[in-house]
Amino acid sequence: MQTSNVFHAPRFGAYFKKHIVDNLRLYLMSLVVLVGVLVAIGVISILTNNRETVRVSFIYPFYAILLFGAGLIFTGFSFIQLGDKPKGIDYLLLPASHFEKFLTTLLITTAGFLLVYHIAFGTATFIGAGLVSLSRDTHVMDPSMPDDFRNDMTQLYHWWFMGQAIILLGSVYFPKYSIIKTLFAVFIFILVIGLVNAAFMNILFYGHLMHWAASAPFFGVGITEHPHMEEYRSIFLESPHWMRETLYFMWRFILPPVLWVLAYFRLKDKEI
Amino acid sequence: MITIQDLHFHYKKGRPLFEGLNLELEAGHVYGLMGKNGAGKSSLLKQIAGLLFPKSGVCTVMGYESRLRQPAFLSKLFLVPEEFYLPQVTINRYVNTYAPFYPNFDTKAFQQYLDEFQIPRDQRLTDMSYGQKKKVIISFGLAANTKCLIMDEPTNGLDIPSKSQFRKVIAAAVNEEKCIVISTHQVRDLDNLIDSIVVIDNHKIIFKQDVETVAERLSFRSVKRLEEADLVLFAESTGLGHSIITENAGGVPGRLDMELLFNAVLEPSGRINQLF
Numbered sequence: 400m401q402t403s404n405v406f407h408a409p410r411f412g413a414y415f416k417k418h419i420v421d422n423l424r425l426y427l428m429s430l431v432v433l434v435g436v437l438v439a440i441g442v443i444s445i446l447t448n449n450r451e452t453v454r455v456s457f458i459y460p461f462y463a464i465l466l467f468g469a470g471l472i473f474t475g476f477s478f479i480q481l482g483d484k485p486k487g488i489d490y491l492l493l494p495a496s497h498f499e500k501f502l503t504t505l506l507i508t509t510a511g512f513l514l515v516y517h518i519a520f521g522t523a524t525f526i527g528a529g530l531v532s533l534s535r536d537t538h539v540m541d542p543s544m545p546d547d548f549r550n551d552m553t554q555l556y557h558w559w560f561m562g563q564a565i566i567l568l569g570s571v572y573f574p575k576y577s578i579i580k581t582l583f584a585v586f587i588f589i590l591v592i593g594l595v596n597a598a599f600m601n602i603l604f605y606g607h608l609m610h611w612a613a614s615a616p617f618f619g620v621g622i623t624e625h626p627h628m629e630e631y632r633s634i635f636l637e638s639p640h641w642m643r644e645t646l647y648f649m650w651r652f653i654l655p656p657v658l659w660v661l662a663y664f665r666l667k668d669k670e671i
Numbered sequence: 672m673i674t675i676q677d678l679h680f681h682y683k684k685g686r687p688l689f690e691g692l693n694l695e696l697e698a699g700h701v702y703g704l705m706g707k708n709g710a711g712k713s714s715l716l717k718q719i720a721g722l723l724f725p726k727s728g729v730c731t732v733m734g735y736e737s738r739l740r741q742p743a744f745l746s747k748l749f750l751v752p753e754e755f756y757l758p759q760v761t762i763n764r765y766v767n768t769y770a771p772f773y774p775n776f777d778t779k780a781f782q783q784y785l786d787e788f789q790i791p792r793d794q795r796l797t798d799m800s801y802g803q804k805k806k807v808i809i810s811f812g813l814a815a816n817t818k819c820l821i822m823d824e825p826t827n828g829l830d831i832p833s834k835s836q837f838r839k840v841i842a843a844a845v846n847e848e849k850c851i852v853i854s855t856h857q858v859r860d861l862d863n864l865i866d867s868i869v870v871i872d873n874h875k876i877i878f879k880q881d882v883e884t885v886a887e888r889l890s891f892r893s894v895k896r897l898e899e900a901d902l903v904l905f906a907e908s909t910g911l912g913h914s915i916i917t918e919n920a921g922g923v924p925g926r927l928d929m930e931l932l933f934n935a936v937l938e939p940s941g942r943i944n945q946l947f
Contacts, residue, residue, distance in 0.1 A: 404741040410772070417768040421758045485756035491722060494745035494772040667740075671722045 405498050414495040418503050430519060433469055437461075437523030438530075445531045445539065452541040453528065455548065462520060463555055469516060470559060474508040474566045475578035478666070482574030487671040497667045505659060509563060557651045564658035571665040592616050609633050617646050672698045672819060672850045673719055678728035680711075680718065688714055690874040692728070698818065699847040700881075703865035704854040705933050710871050712854040713753065716821050719852070720750045732819055746773055749812040751822040757796045757804055765796060766811070773815040781814035784840050788833065801828045809837065813844045820844075820851045826860040838864045858929040868929075870936045878936045880947050886924035888946055890917045891931055904942050905935035916943070 402410065419426075440461060445453055480486035490500070528540045545551075569581025596616040601608060604622050608614070613621035619637040637643070673696040680689040688711045696702055706712045717723040718730050721737035721744070730737045735744035758765065762785070770776040785792060788806035796804060805828050812820055826834050841864055845851065855861060868885065870878035894900050895912040905916040914931050935943045 402743070404743055407742070410742060413768075413771045420760065420764065420768050424759070483756075485752065485754045488722060488750065488752050489756040491740060492720060492745055492748075492750055493769075494742045496742050497740065499742075668724075670724055671717070 403496075405496050406502075407496075407499075410495055411499045411502070414493070414499050415503050415506075417493075418507070426515075429473070430515060433465075433516070433519045434523050434526075437465065437520060438527050440465075441523055441527030442530055445527065453531075453539050454541045454543070456545050458524065459548075459551070465520070466516060466555070466559060467562060470508075470512050471562050471566045472578065473512055474563050475570055475581070477504045477508055477567055477570045477577075478574050479570070479577070480574070481571070481669055481671070484671055487574075487669075491669065491671060497663065501663045501666055505567070508567060509560070560655045561650065564655035564662075568658045568662040568665070571662045571669070618643065672696055673730075673732050673852070675715075675718070675730045676728055678718065678730060679726045680714065680723065680728075681726060687874055689718075692871075692875050694869070694876050694879070696850055696852065696869075698850045699845075700867050701841065701845055701851040701853065701865045702867045702869050703858075703861040703929075704852055704869045704871065705856070705858055705861075705929075706854075706871040707937070708856060711874070712856075712871060713823050715871060716750065716823050716852065716854055719819075720748060720821060721745075722750075742772075747817050748819040748821065749773070749815045749817040751805075751808055751812045751820075751825055753824040753827060755805070755808050757808060759795070759797045761795050762790075762792050762807060765807075769811070770815075773817065775816035777814050777816055780816075781810055784810035784813055787836055787840050802830060802833060805829060806833065806836075809840070813840060818848055818850065820849065822851070822853045824855055824857075825853060826855060826857060834860055858933050862927075862929055868932070870933065872937055877941075878944055878947075882927060883924060884947070885932065886919070886927045887922050888919055889927075889932070889943070890919040890925055891915075891928040892917075904946075905931070905938060907931060907934060918946070 441458075444457075444461070448457075480490045493500075524540075532539050565585060566578060566581055569584065570577040572584075573580035593612075593616060596614055597612050600614040600620050601611055604620060607622045607624075609621040609623055617638060619635050621633060621635045623633045673694070675692060675694040678689045678692040678694075679687065680692075681687045692715075694715075704712050704715065714723060718725060719732060719737060721730075721740040724738040732744060733747055735741055735747075737744065758768075760768075766778070766781065770778070782792065785807070788803075788810060790799075790803055790806055790810070794803075796807065799807070805825070809822070809825060812822070826837060829837060837860075841851065841853075853861065853865065865882065867881045868878065869876060889904070891914070892900075893909070893912055893914050897903060897906055897913055897915070900915050900917055902917055903915050904918065907914045914928065916928075916931060916935050919925065932943070
């Protein structure tokens with residue numbers, strides 16, 4: 400029977416296994432370093448703050464910063480092999496489909512990373528709180544959650560997936576120094592959007608803008624009413640609610656998968 | 672098996688590497704791909720393997736368009752690159768993780784090739800020299816039993832005894848279903864190994880003949896003075912006299928000097944090419 404050239408479960412399984420075997424040592428070392436760093440940061444910050452109890456709101460910034468830091472650095476190395484000719488040849492010529500190779504990377508940098516990160520963070524919190532509790536002879540963790548915690552976490556993950564998708568796409572385009580190059584490309588992209596938007600706003604609201612750059616792309620523009628009167632008022636014209644909601648929806652749910660698809664097609668077109 | 676039609680390719684605009692290159696390679700042969708440095712031997716092999724894409728034209732292998740790199744195609748082709756990568760694992764683990772992708776992989780044959788090259792099976796790949804690693808990847812490529820086997824400068828980094836072993840294992844691996852393409856600039860390494868010669872130069876294939884036909888039509892010998900020979904097609908001075916190519920009047924195949932033939936084929940007059 401002819402097997403699919405796009406996805407074949409046993410071949411995908413074999414490729415996934417190969418990927419793990421090839422990178423197991425690196426992954427384990429990274430995990431140990433991550434737990435070590437988390438424990439060190441946790442213990443030092445608890446001890447230096449001299450708090451009696453540690454709330455979730457205190458841990459949250461560490462959780463978020465390291466989630467982004469470690470996750471995006473990890474994703475940045477996704478296609479590092481394409482920057483090295485021998486490794487790139489080995490990668491591209493291994494008889495698995497581009498989809499299977501890409502899916503492996505996507506699963507490892509999203510589900511795999513999040514799973515390992517939470518295990519590492521939980522372990523580090525347990526070890527760190529345990530050490531401090533032992534030294535003070537009292538229980539230091541306060542498990543109560545702030546009211547808006549769930550919303551904060553949801554927002555955090557939307558931003559994380561967006562960042563992950565951008566870095567993943569960047570790592571296919573720039574296998575070497577991918578994070579720096581991707582961030583630079585994002586900066587240029589935002590700058591261009593901002594300048595184009597400012598140019599359009601200056602044309603559309605000529606003579607009425609509060610300032611030449613008083614506009615936020617997709618969100619609105621700051622203008623002055625009756626600029627010749629002595630007392631005038633400035634207002635911020637917002638784009639329609641439905642438009643902002645649509646853009647926000649797209650930002651959260653459409654853009655990350657679109658960037659993944661772009662990364663996949665870029666991988667298919669990769670030459671060495 | 673390998674069909675390249677009207678291939679155009681360049682790395683930089685205005686500096687073409689291939690211009691309308693056509694090539695047909697059949698199963699059951701060992702092809703020696705020869706060319707000067709920078710002629711495009713490695714790039715042509717990469718086109719065949721699907722690592723580079725034609726700017727125009729088509730490259731198909733066993734009916735698959737190579738640029739698509741479909742798994743069904745990749746499992747029937749193995750490339751031994753000049754610069755290769757092997758993961759930091761033992762040979763056993765390497766085989767366990769890579770062999771499942773090649774349905775016809777022959778574990779027994781792999782062991783035989785390793786034995787021939789005197790490579791211990793339990794050694795870590797990272798503890799091996801470049802030459803030993805090359806022998807492992809050559810052994811794996813042969814044991815993978817792919818219909819198309821491509822080797823880019825496979826004898827680079829091999830010592831003299833290993834080159835003989837290499838010739839021996841390649842000869843043992845040849846069969847009617849397999850197409851082996853070996854590129855090298857060390858043409859003497861291909862002596863008694865290849866059965867067809869392909870020379871690439873000036874963006875095109877300028878010579879493609881089987882060794883038997885060449886040996887039937889041309890005679891390769893050494894003379895002390897050029898006057899000793901009639902109708903010399905090509906001559907090269909050596910310290911002891913001259914190496915010459917003449918027409919093989921008797922038609923009885925004789926010794927073939929690959930290096931001399933290569934130099935003669937590259938000669939601007941193209942006299943050798945006109946005979947075929």
